[in-house]
Amino acid sequence: MPEQVRISLDAMGGDHAPDMVVAGAEIALKRLPHLKFLMYGDQARIKPLLDNCPELAAVTEIRHATQEVTMDDKPSVALRQRRDSSMRLAINAVKEGDAQGVVSAGNTGALMAMAKFVLKTLPGIDRPAIATYMPTQRGETIMLDLGANIECNEDNLVQFALLGEVFARVLYGIEKPSVGLLNVGIEELKGNESVKKAASILREIDLPIQFAGFVEGDDLAKGTVDVIVTDGFTGNVALKTAEGTARLLVHFLRETFRSSFWAKIGYLLARRSLQRFRERMDPRRYNGAMLLGLNGIAVKSHGGTDALGFSNAIGVCHDLIANRLNETIKAEIASFEAEMSKAEAKNPDNVPEDTAQ
């Protein structure tokens, strides 16, 4: 029997909280019966919901929170003025060892700020990154950062590459995940300074990372590499562009099937297959953005998700805990730092940072 895993939930985060959080935990528990939960939030609202789910209630402890983080709270305000919020207390639980990971569907900026403040980053990681996985022509691709860091230097990007690589190994069991840097072309000379310097470091340093060089926007959907690394500005725009384009095509497709009698009949005949197409694209399958690089496991669920989507975010949190993501990241960072020192000692005039200048 697998080890027990206890996850703390921000029961008040998300458009449909707390109902969706409780219902999501119930679904997750059916899949992963060894889960236990701490639910932070308004006891008066959570308790009646739990009373309807006796199996979930048996493994869940409600901890009352007097505050909530709203979607409009600025991260700095949330940090200072929401110390008794469900989100903050759920994160504190990880810090205090009461839970091994936290899931919230609340305000992303606030979650990132609080998680960074409370949990701190792992040794060797300057800034945490937000990562998610997306459907591609050949399976799934992980992309980071998705918006935690608007401007990134080469060291941030290299650290994201390490984080993403370990994530792909741990969550997908890919033995040697390939890592690409998002750029405007695949030639060495293209791109901004951070991207060029990061590529130069990743090429020079002898790490187990399989660095595939630069990739472009369309490589996201092609699935050219297992991990795509970019700054938070570009990553955020790319992710939302992909989501928007997918919705646009589905919209066009719906219009198409309504446009004539024969198209309607055709739709009815192909309905089962089209249902699988929809499931394949279902954003709930890809719900759960990871805050990587923190000294603790934290997963962000989409704010608008439903119970099924939230249960997937819980599943991701469980997998990262069960597969000891952070232990692997720590080992990787240590080996990276050793390689960097070796490279500098061997060739002091040609440390990787300078090669792209």
Added chain:
Amino acid sequence: MPEQVRISLDAMGGDHAPDMVVAGAEIALKRLPHLKFLMYGDQARIKPLLDNCPELAAVTEIRHATQEVTMDDKPSVALRQRRDSSMRLAINAVKEGDAQGVVSAGNTGALMAMAKFVLKTLPGIDRPAIATYMPTQRGETIMLDLGANIECNEDNLVQFALLGEVFARVLYGIEKPSVGLLNVGIEELKGNESVKKAASILREIDLPIQFAGFVEGDDLAKGTVDVIVTDGFTGNVALKTAEGTARLLVHFLRETFRSSFWAKIGYLLARRSLQRFRERMDPRRYNGAMLLGLNGIAVKSHGGTDALGFSNAIGVCHDLIANRLNETIKAEIASFEAEMSKAEAKNPDNVPEDTAQ
């Protein structure tokens, strides 16, 4: 009868040149019988193609070029070493007044470098931008820059806003196009410094531009605004991400219709409607990226396009010439500079550049 318009064509640029160029010009001529062409390239290859199109031959002058720009030529190399190339001579023709616009499906970087060197930018424009239009839920949206400028400051972005706005007015006849700045959120505090400062300038300055504030990646497909302004790095990634996602969905959809007997029958019944869906998404419809801000009209066709796509790029070039794009840009820039001086004179302590600091 409309005025005669003469367009110079880089007959050697593109994967299927020169055949596709000649065939594309033939299609364009059928639609726009007042067109005339200058075709630059290898006379021995162009002449036999033209001989098969007597109507096109009657309005086309072949001008022999001894060189070609290849897709691998770096812009700097193309600029120095391809002075007798079909691309360079076709651009020169615009400078010399022999043609009113140029179309090339060749190397984008080389085209931009040569066009900027030969034609120069319009007064008040520091850097030209590449713009294109994309299908959205409510018509089309123009996006720029798509890769000409990897790093942009606030002045570049403001100039792109002016260029894009005029483009939307001239090419689409939108009376008051709305302009949005691509960002990671719609709140004023979000984004990098250039984006925040550009927004501040666009908000403060009293221009006919309808500035809609920040937009996000998914607003591309939603068509929230008529013009989306961004730096060349983000724009390039966003455009390719959208293209890649669209291809991925079409790929999934194809698999869907092959996945069962009933799905195949359904496809056959809905075939006509699905054909219209495909046409709606056809990248050839959206072929023709504009090099905006140059003192001359230059259009870049996709390198892999066919005759139909190339004819659309010629059509875009024609429309920009016929609607006097650059005259309108010049007037807009002049009014912008007047407004900027007025703002500075009125309120010297609060010039827009500083408001975001």
